[in-house]
Amino acid sequence: MTIHRKKKIEVRNLVKIFGKNPQKAISLVEQGVSKQEIFERTKQTVGLYNVSFDVYEGETFVLMGLSGSGKSTLLRCLNRLIEPSDGHILIDGDDIATMDDKELRETRRKKLSMVFQGFALLPHRTVIDNVAFGLEIQGVSKEERYPKAEDAVAKVGLKGYESSKTSQLSGGMQQRVGLARALATDPDVLLMDEAFSALDPLIRSEMQDELLALQDKMKKTIVFVSHDLDEALKLGDRIAIMKDGVIAQIGTAEEILTEPADDYVSEFVAGVDRTKILTAENVMKRPEPVVSINAGLKVALQLMKKHGISSIFVVDPEKVIKGILFIDDAVAAVKDKKTLQDVLVTDILSVKPDVPIKEIIPVMSDSSSPLAVINENNKLIGVIVRGSILGALAITEGDQNGLT
Template sequence: MFSKKPQKALSLLKNGASKHEVLEKTGQNVGLYNINFDIYEGEIFVIMGLSGSGKSTLLRCINRLINPTDGHILIDGDDIATASSEELREIRRQKLGMVFQNFALIPHRSVLDNVAYGLEIQGVSKEERYENAMEAIETVGLKGYESSKTSQLSGGMQQRVGLARALATDPDILLMDEAFSALDPLIRSEMQDELLALEDKMQKTIVFISHDLDESLKLGDRIMIMNDGYIAQIGTAEEILTNPADDYVSKFVAGVDRSKIFTAEAVMKRAEPVVSINSGLKVALQLMREHGISSIFVVARDKTLKGIITVDAAVEGLKQNKTLQEVMVEDIPVAHPDTPLNELIPIIENTSPLPVASEDNKLRGIIVRGSVLGALAIEEV
């Protein structure tokens, strides 16, 4: 509550009054209400919404730059909402890093000193803080620029300095407040890719604020859409696109290119039948005949994908007294479960069915043209 005396407004809210009704009756503005959610360790949790939805206010409650009027904020079981000033400083130093939209760099300092600043105010020795800062600078790809003034850098490079400064203290949680919104579209896309690569490497918990839907869909393991201080929906990109919670969310995600969001795993079917690599050509032909298919995938006993064999190849192989291994095709296109559909569409036009295999090449499923078209057609229904 943005008020010095919020008790009456809180009472109205708890009795079911809306934000606008509270404003009319008390003149008090409700910033956030009924905000209940969990963030999982190691995920990128995106909080998005239009201007005024409460997303940045919420982020600032998490590290108590804004004090919540009521409720609890638990970080590893500790309630930061009731923490003393000393406890709060320690939590911020050890567990939380912040990356700002406007970079918040010190212009007369070098890149190295900017990155080391958080460690400096913690009282870390110069040698140790420079060592940690250099590691962070290398992590974000700025090695060689450590002696440069931040004013000499481009916007994208300055944002990397801000990110490195947050990483230098090795926090458990990164809070990023529209960190890329001030960047040009190309640089912004590059920074998004950089963040995903860093997350894959460092496995930080990241809370990312954005008003950009495409950015949220690209970055978020889960997304929370806010509307007027409330939570409209929480879910994965796919859950939100396929099952929007209300009309507001439906309008919010209207027009999204689903081919960039849906993955191979979302549209694949069970890979049945398959033929064992130790079987003969007659077995392969029999399976294809029984299931009315013209090709079949070949697997090892542990479901490792070995290749594919067609009816024509099997018949010809029988005539020449060849084995299944001799006539199957090993070099075939393979999708991974997290491959987006927009990358699969050109392949599926020429190759169907398309196998989906895990990183260790275990066959997970198959994709046919119809399943891709069906997933994309949901948007039109």
């Protein structure tokens, strides 16, 4: 299936060298000299080198990597808080890197908003003033900015706290204020730099859930920086893993876990519990064969025998699941002159495609029937048998240990 999605951000061959002699550093990178050695020889720091990727509209794209790998530099190049040394950054097709000041200001105002590491709030101002502040620096009038700020405050669950001083709020609430300030300007793109890293684990997890819930409704394009793999896997539709200013791999959580591009990525993902990341969709098989609710028992029996299976899912012409038929019941029913409907088991086990394997394993181990994977319209889109889960986990375990 090809999905044509709009590219919101296109980054092409982006380079950032910190120092006065970027050219010298660039020619050394091109010769394959390491970032460390380039610094020792030239005192130039390779912030980013030859970074290219796309971010699609409505996507949450996570930049992930160890401290110093270039995540913040990359994020800040996207709105030119940091001037790139070379390369292109297209937002809706327009190159940020070559815009004059006026165009840049316009683009930032209309399309980009940043949530900073450690909130960057005004401690003595109230929640509502802090949220309105983002609009104020954009020159939005008072009459316009307060209703918008109130909206944003409500969105992040801070209704009732409008007139509290931000310095009196907990870390989690302060982060909500920071998020509300970014949302108040209704940007197309949210740039978030380690936005949740300062929070303690429980609050942090809560904020991640909150962002996912908000994003479900808002469908903004989000570029989220994190050094935390769990956070990256949880939030990211796709993840770019950075190392020494270059991208080591870009992919979905599944791709990065199951096909790490190199040893660096493998090491990164080694400790991850795959049953939390892989979902029903990753391990299901095509639902074949199935039998139509309008077909007879004999057809169903033939299909089961031909495929050597002891049960078969029954669907209507729209592929909506109607139940499961077991071979023993079908054989008995033929003898007793009953119909398929008479012996159809309608109380079936089913899951949605995005359910993690961790939640599926207990369901499967209590039952010998296959598990139906159904979409929101109850259409049968896949089947999971016990072996498919073990198979998927075994393969990735093997990869991890270098056995395959």
